[in-house]
Amino acid sequence: MPRPDLTTHLAAVPLSITATAQRLGISPSTLRTWERRYGLGPQTREAGKRRRYGPEEIEVLENVLRLVRSGVSPADAAASVQEAHQVVSQVGEETSIDDLANDAQNGCYEDLRRKIDILISRDGLLRTWSDYIGPVMKKMRYPTEGNRPGVVPRTMLTQAVLSVVYEVAEQCEDRQRKEEKACPVLIVTDDARELHAHIVGVSLQWEGILTRIVPVIVPASDPSVHAADMVELVQRYCRTVGAHSVIVMGTLVADSEFISGLDEGDYNLVLVGRHRGVDAAPSATRVRSLPACVEEAIEIARNCSYDEKKENRPISGGEGAQLCATR
Numbered sequence: 001m002p003r004p005d006l007t008t009h010l011a012a013v014p015l016s017i018t019a020t021a022q023r024l025g026i027s028p029s030t031l032r033t034w035e036r037r038y039g040l041g042p043q044t045r046e047a048g049k050r051r052r053y054g055p056e057e058i059e060v061l062e063n064v065l066r067l068v069r070s071g072v073s074p075a076d077a078a079a080s081v082q083e084a085h086q087v088v089s090q091v092g093e094e095t096s097i098d099d100l101a102n103d104a105q106n107g108c109y110e111d112l113r114r115k116i117d118i119l120i121s122r123d124g125l126l127r128t129w130s131d132y133i134g135p136v137m138k139k140m141r142y143p144t145e146g147n148r149p150g151v152v153p154r155t156m157l158t159q160a161v162l163s164v165v166y167e168v169a170e171q172c173e174d175r176q177r178k179e180e181k182a183c184p185v186l187i188v189t190d191d192a193r194e195l196h197a198h199i200v201g202v203s204l205q206w207e208g209i210l211t212r213i214v215p216v217i218v219p220a221s222d223p224s225v226h227a228a229d230m231v232e233l234v235q236r237y238c239r240t241v242g243a244h245s246v247i248v249m250g251t252l253v254a255d256s257e258f259i260s261g262l263d264e265g266d267y268n269l270v271l272v273g274r275h276r277g278v279d280a281a282p283s284a285t286r287v288r289s290l291p292a293c294v295e296e297a298i299e300i301a302r303n304c305s306y307d308e309k310k311e312n313r314p315i316s317g318g319e320g321a322q323l324c325a326t327r
Contacts, residue, residue, distance in 0.1 A: 014053060014054050015053045016052065017050075020051075023058070024065055031051075031061070034064070034078065035051075037074075038075065038082075039078075040060065040061060040064065040082075041057075042057050043057065063084075095115045095118070095132075097139060099115065100112060100136045101136050104136070104140060104153035104157045104160075105140065105143065105151065105153045107150075109160060113160040113163055116128070116133070116164050120165075120168065125165070126291045126294060129199050130289070130291065137157065140157070165198055169205060171206075172202070182207075182208060182302050183209075183244050183245055183304030184241045184301075185204055185211045185212075185243055185247060186211075186212055186238055186246050186247070187200060187212070187213045187247045188214050188216055188249070189214070189215055189252070190217075190250035191217075193249040193272075196249055196250075196290060197215075197247075198213065199290055200249075200290055200294055200297070203294045204301070210241070212237065216230055218250075228257075230252075230261075231258060231262055234246065238265075238267065244268060245301055246269055247271075248269065248270070253271045257280075259271070259280040259284070263280065263282075268285075268300045269285065270287065270297055271286045271287070272288070272290070
C-alpha cells in the first residue's frame with residue numbers, strides 16, 4: 001500500500017472539493033458520485049455543507065483512483081481500498097511497543113515486518129520511528145533474561161525495518177524528478193547509527209531530494225583510519241554525488257578533527273546527536289532528533305545556493321573504499 005508523506009513537519013490542511021479534484025486530476029462531479037455510491041466522501045463539512053477532504057481521505061481517493069486507472073471498476077476499487085484501510089487502522093491501533101519487542105525477541109520476523117509495514121503505512125516513517133522503533137530499540141538494549149542463542153532481537157528489528165523502508169524507497173523515483181533543483185545530500189554515519197541514517201535518507205528521497213549514505217569505520221574501531229582520510233573520503237563522495245549538504249551522525253560528531261576538516265570545506269553541515277566538541281564547527285547546524293534533522297536538511301537542500309547541474313554518477317568504491325564499512 002502506498003505510504004503517506006513520511007515527514008512530520010508539514011501541517012495537514014483540509015482541501016475543498018475543487019482543490020481535491022484538481023490534485024487528483026478528476027472532476028468534482030466524479031467525487032460527488034463516488035461519495036454517493038461508495039461512501040468516499042469527507043467525514044466533516046463546514047457550515048453550509050461545504051466538503052473538506054483531509055489527508056487520510058485524499059490518500060484513500062488516490063489509492064482508489066490508482067486502481068481505477070489500472071482497469072479495476074470503481075465499485076471494486078473502493079471496496080478493496082476501504083477494506084485495506086480498515087485493516088491498517090485496526091492492526092495499527094492494536095500494535096504496541098511490547099508487541100514489537102516480543103516479536104523480535106521470539107524470532108517472529110514475518111509478524112514483526114507486517115506490523116512495521118502497517119505502522120509506516122498509517123503513520124509515516126518518522127512518526128513510526130519516534131513512537132515505536134526507537135522506543136523498542138531502547139527496550140531491548142538490556143533484555144531482562146538475556147537473548148536466546150540464535151536470536152538477535154535488535155538485528156531482527158533492524159532487518160524488518162530496512163525491508164519495509166526499502167519498499168518505500170522504491171516509490172521515491174517520481175518525487176525526485178519533481179525536485180531536480182534540490183541540492184543532493186550526503187549522510188555520513190558510523191555502524192551504530194546506520195539504521196537512523198536510512199530513516200533520514202528515505203525521508204529525504206520521499207521529498208524528492210537525492211540522498212546517499214556513506215557508512216564509515218570510526219578511528220576508535222580501526223587505529224589505521226585517520227580523520228584526514230575520512231575527510232578526503234567524504235569530499236570525494238560529495239564531488240561524485242554533487243552534494244553540498246552533509247549530515248553527520250553517531251560518534252563521528254564528537255571527532256573534532258574530522259568535523260573541523262569538513263567545516264573547512266564549502267558544505268552545509270548538519271550534526272545529529274549529543275554534540276560533544278561542538279566548537280569544531282561553529283557554523284554547523286546541530287539537531288537532536290531525526291524529524292528535526294529531516295526538516296533542516298529539506299530546508300537546506302531546497303534553498304541551496306548550489307545552482308550548477310551536475311551529473312549524478314553511480315558511487316563506486318574508489319581509493320577510499322577501504323574506509324567504508326563492508327556490507
